[in-house]
Amino acid sequence: MSEAAVAVAAEGLEKRFGPVVALAGLDFEVPAGSVLAVLGPNGAGKSTLLRLLAGLARPSAGRVRIGADEGRDRRRMRGRVGYVGHATFLYPNLTVRENLVFAARLHGVARPGARADALLAEQGLAALADRPAGALSRGQAQRLAIARGLVHDPPVVLLDEPFTGLDPASADRLAERVRALAAAGRAVVLVTHDLAQAAALGDRALLLVRGRVAFDSRGTRPSAAALEAAWREVGAA
Amino acid sequence: MSVVLAVLWKDLVTEWRRRDRVVAMAVFAFLVVLVLHFALPARDADEARRLAPGLLWVAYVFAGLLGLDRAFAIELENEALSGLALAPADRGWLFLGKAAANFVILGAVQAATAVVFALAFGVELAPVAGGLALVVALGSFGLCAVGTLFGAIAVRTRYREVMLPLLLLPLLVPVLLGAVSATAGLLETGTLRWPSIQLLLVTDAVFGIVSFLSFEYVLDE
DSSP: OOGGGEEEEEEEEEEEETTEEEEEEEEEEEETTOEEEEEOSTTSSHHHHHHHHHTSSOOSEEEEEETTBOSSSHHHHHHTEEEEOSSOOOOTTSBHHHHHHHHHHHTTOSSHHHHHHHHHHHTTOGGGTTSBGGGSOHHHHHHHHHHHHTTTOOSEEEEESTTTTOOHHHHHHHHHHHHHHHHTTOEEEEEOSOHHHHHHHOSEEEEEETTEEEEEOTTSOOOHHHHHHHHHHHHHO | OHHHHHHHHHHHHHHHHHOHHHHHHHHHHHHHHHHHHHHSOOSSHHHHHHHHHHHHHHHHHHHHHHHHHHHHHTTTGGGHHHHHHTOSSOHHHHHHHHHHHHHHHHHHHHHHHHHHHHHHHTOOOGGGHHHHHHHHHHHHHHHHHHHHHHHHHHTTSTTHHHHHHHHHHHHTHHHHHHHHHHHHHHHHHSSOOHHHHHHHHHHHHHHHHHHHHHHHHHTOO
């Protein structure tokens, strides 16, 4: 893999909260056009990892590299990352469209209204454009949150358990969307509890346990059987 | 600049639709005025003029504390604060947007409170309305600048309702000194006391610059 193709890299990445070690020296690279699936039990450090990659938190040691940036220019780094977190980041009193226009303006998108309309159509939310975000179902809100994360067309997309709350049809559509993002050259880091989704979507999988890598499928696409075996081993340990 | 306007627009639209913050602030300020009216009844117009500056600013600061606390509470819903922090802009611009919205909302409450205060204490504020608006704007700028900064810090703490006044009130001493003195000057002579205005300008500049620069770190986890 060439250096230029690496879209996201973590080098010796550590995060401590006082005496608690959330991440203990992670090293990995995510090439552009690929999906890294990150698995692990609760408290493994998956969400902390995404928040470090998104520039929401500073590492205690090590560094994050987004494209050619080395984590020093955190503003630029934030602009190259689209982050869809556990929470939706939506304002319930703003309409669906207003939420997207606001996010677009925060990210300096040239024509925020047009971009919002395009994303609403893409996510099948155009009919709900004038509805308050607080009145959406969980699945609709999740689709809007994903649109919000992609509003600035970022080269790196971070998804924290995006399938939560989606019905099977919406989950299938999201899985297609994740594949399309990677096919369009974006690097995707996908945190999930779903081993089947990780195997289906991931070009590489990391299993985190207490902030350390317990399994890494580096060099091969993860199979559901390999992930299940690794998960059982972790559970046994 | 577009980030400032976006945050200002978002906060004002949200407040217009919810109206909970502005109503709570106004009702609280009116109640403070009423309590002060009964606790410190003025015997004549001179005594009312003497008491008015301090009492008016007590009502303004209490209403401001309530509003500043709510300003970041709305960002807790759906973790919207993280969404703000993801903006690829200098976070100082986010601070300016939030502070500007606080300033506008507090200003509306202050205008209504001034009317209630004038009626309750029998103080003529109309003849000095222009000067008073300037003093209130300068005082509120300092209050909103440092209040927005500490509101963002306090919102992630366990006892945010207690933490904000504890952090904020000691820092507001120079703002209150300048604002009360300038208001007193206006009510006594109808003119602005330049040293008080200078104190407010310096305090505003220091609070504004420090808050703008430190907001980048405040929003980090």
